[in-house]
Amino acid sequence: MKNLIEQLRTFAKERDWGQFHSPKNLAMALSVEVAELVEHFQWLTQAQSDITDPKNLEEIKQEIGDILIYLTMLSDKLGIDPIRAAKDKIKINNKKYPIETVKGRAKKYNV
Amino acid sequence: MKNLIEQLRTFAKERDWGQFHSPKNLAMALSVEVAELVEHFQWLTQAQSDITDPKNLEEIKQEIGDILIYLTMLSDKLGIDPIRAAKDKIKINNKKYPIETVKGRAKKYNV
Amino acid sequence: MKNLIEQLRTFAKERDWGQFHSPKNLAMALSVEVAELVEHFQWLTQAQSDITDPKNLEEIKQEIGDILIYLTMLSDKLGIDPIRAAKDKIKINNKKYPIETVKGRAKKYNV
Amino acid sequence: MKNLIEQLRTFAKERDWGQFHSPKNLAMALSVEVAELVEHFQWLTQAQSDITDPKNLEEIKQEIGDILIYLTMLSDKLGIDPIRAAKDKIKINNKKYPIETVKGRAKKYNV
Numbered sequence: 071m072k073n074l075i076e077q078l079r080t081f082a083k084e085r086d087w088g089q090f091h092s093p094k095n096l097a098m099a100l101s102v103e104v105a106e107l108v109e110h111f112q113w114l115t116q117a118q119s120d121i122t123d124p125k126n127l128e129e130i131k132q133e134i135g136d137i138l139i140y141l142t143m144l145s146d147k148l149g150i151d152p153i154r155a156a157k158d159k160i161k162i163n164n165k166k167y168p169i170e171t172v173k174g175r176a177k178k179y180n181v
Numbered sequence: 182m183k184n185l186i187e188q189l190r191t192f193a194k195e196r197d198w199g200q201f202h203s204p205k206n207l208a209m210a211l212s213v214e215v216a217e218l219v220e221h222f223q224w225l226t227q228a229q230s231d232i233t234d235p236k237n238l239e240e241i242k243q244e245i246g247d248i249l250i251y252l253t254m255l256s257d258k259l260g261i262d263p264i265r266a267a268k269d270k271i272k273i274n275n276k277k278y279p280i281e282t283v284k285g286r287a288k289k290y291n292v
Numbered sequence: 293m294k295n296l297i298e299q300l301r302t303f304a305k306e307r308d309w310g311q312f313h314s315p316k317n318l319a320m321a322l323s324v325e326v327a328e329l330v331e332h333f334q335w336l337t338q339a340q341s342d343i344t345d346p347k348n349l350e351e352i353k354q355e356i357g358d359i360l361i362y363l364t365m366l367s368d369k370l371g372i373d374p375i376r377a378a379k380d381k382i383k384i385n386n387k388k389y390p391i392e393t394v395k396g397r398a399k400k401y402n403v
Numbered sequence: 404m405k406n407l408i409e410q411l412r413t414f415a416k417e418r419d420w421g422q423f424h425s426p427k428n429l430a431m432a433l434s435v436e437v438a439e440l441v442e443h444f445q446w447l448t449q450a451q452s453d454i455t456d457p458k459n460l461e462e463i464k465q466e467i468g469d470i471l472i473y474l475t476m477l478s479d480k481l482g483i484d485p486i487r488a489a490k491d492k493i494k495i496n497n498k499k500y501p502i503e504t505v506k507g508r509a510k511k512y513n514v
Contacts, residue, residue: 071182074264077271085278086285090446094222094230097215098445100248101323104208104215105438111205112431113398113423116337119205121259131261134252135270137211138263141248148232150242152249153185159246160188167196174197176335201335209334212434216327223320224312224509227448287446293404296486299493307500308507316444316452319437322470326430326437333427341427343481353483357492359433359474360485363467370454372464374471375407381468382410389418396419 071153075146078139093147100140107133182264186257189250204258211251218244293375297368300361315369322362329355404486408479411472426480433473440466 082088110130111119121127145152193199221241222230232238256263304310332352333341343349367374415421443463444452454460478485 071264074267077268081271081274084280085283087283087287089285090287092227092230093232094225094227095445097219097222097230098320098441101212101215101219102438102442102445104212105435108208108212108431109435111208112428112435114205116203116205119203119208121204127259127261130259131266132270132273134256134261134263135266135268137252138267139270141245141252142267145245148238148241150238150245152245153182155242155246156185156249156253157188157246159243159250160192162243163192169195172196172198174200176198176201206334209330209431213327213331213334216324216330219320220324223317223324293486296489299490303493303496306502307505309505309509311507312509314449314452315454316447316449319441319444319452323434323437323441326434330430330434333430336427338425338427341425341430343426349481349483352481353488354492354495356474356478356483356485357488357490360489361492363470363474364489367467370460370463372460372467374467375404377464377468378407378471378475379410379468381465381472382414384465385414391417394418394420396422398420398423 071142074138074142078143078146082143091143091147093144096140096144096147100137100144103133103136103140107137182253185249185253189254189257193254202254202258204255207251207255207258211248211255214244214247214251218248293364296360296364300365300368304365313365313369315366318362318366318369322359322366325355325358325362329359404475407471407475411476411479415476424476424480426477429473429477429480433470433477436466436469436473440470 082091107130110121110126110133121130141152145155193202218241221232221237221244225232232241252263256266304313329352332343332348332355343352363374367377415424440463443454443459443466454463474485478488
């Protein structure tokens with residue numbers, strides 16, 4: 071992860087792109103990359119979405135790469151460690167969604 | 182990162198939530214979490230978006246946590262290593278955006 | 293539609309919110325509202341997503357209202373007629389997706 | 404608007420695409436189209452985002468067309484009138500954001 075942050079700092083510095091990388095812009099770019107990922111799944115059934123075709127999987131891998139790139143750049147800008155943030159959030163979710171209450175139920179509409 | 186994957190597998194298993202976690206659904210959930218992040222920045226100027234207020238920063242940290250959680254779950258489901266994906270994508274971007282061509286210019290509209 | 297534009301101009305003017313309503317910000321706000329709509333569907337199967345429960349339907353109606361509000365404000369700002377834009381796009385799509393080629397096939401992956 | 408709904412029904416029917424158009428899928432497609440709109444603005448300053456260049460404006464018009472297309476299809480599917488929904492939401496917002504309280508302040512962070 072540290073190595074990834076370093077590579078991204080170098081990439082942006084070499085291109086003088088720091089001027090475009092306000093948190094606001096990075097958040098927008100992140101949302102655009104996520105939509106490019108969503109596009110792969112929009113017309114599929116849930117069963118079909120377990121994609122195994124190597125060509126599609128390679129494209130999806132690149133989208134996931136882009137998403138982590140922008141997430142890491144934004145986190146770096148705001149001084150946040152994303153892995154730490156995820157682990158802390160799991161602790162919060164553990165309390166928010168007690169096993170006995172939510173087992174087998176989706177969070178919304180409790181189908 | 183490996184530790185994060187383990188924690189997420191346990192969290193879903195304990196709640197029997199695996200049934201909801203198709204790649205299609207996880208991609209949707211990821212897009213929803215990113216929008217909750219974007220919401221923090223939507224009315225701010227770019228300068229204001231360098232958020233330093235501790236309360237806002239804590240909320241943003243939680244959104245970043247949620248995003249990495251869903252990104253990791255989706256990657257785990259598809260057998261993709263997100264950090265590897267990001268580093269491979271940087272190599273592709275290095276070729277796609279040669280320093281001499283793009284220096285100081287935004288990718289779109291080349292303002 | 294014209295009446296809707298008038299109502300939105302008045303609403304923003306009364307609150308002196310025009311200063312926040314740059315096309316960039318309105319596009320962000322639009323994406324946030326769409327995610328609030330997506331949230332209603334993220335854990336549902338496609339069959340379940342044909343929502344008929346009045347309470348959920350009322351919430352979804354409000355999200356659709358918010359989306360059209362921001363889409364209309366953005367269009368108004370850029371001098372675009374959204375209904376005209378939709379009809380012109382249908383003409384383009386008619387050529388882009390010839391019936392004989394695409395019948396019964398999703399646009400991506402041609403499952 | 405009624406005319407637009409008719410055109411969209413015909414377009415989908417001719418292509419036998421109704422099978423893909425569950426509310427869940429339409430909501431995803433809507434989010435993807437919105438991101439294509441957001442992409443036009445992501446690296447611009449707010450002042451630059453008042454786009455006047457005819458070429459860019461034509462592209463943005465097409466994105467707005469796509470967004471209204473999916474919003475209309477989803478609304479049609481769920482029996483919701485989007486213009487009615489927007490007007491009803493304005494009434495709710497009028498109460499939610501009283502002029503005297505919010506004048507000149509963004510909804511979040513009250514900068």
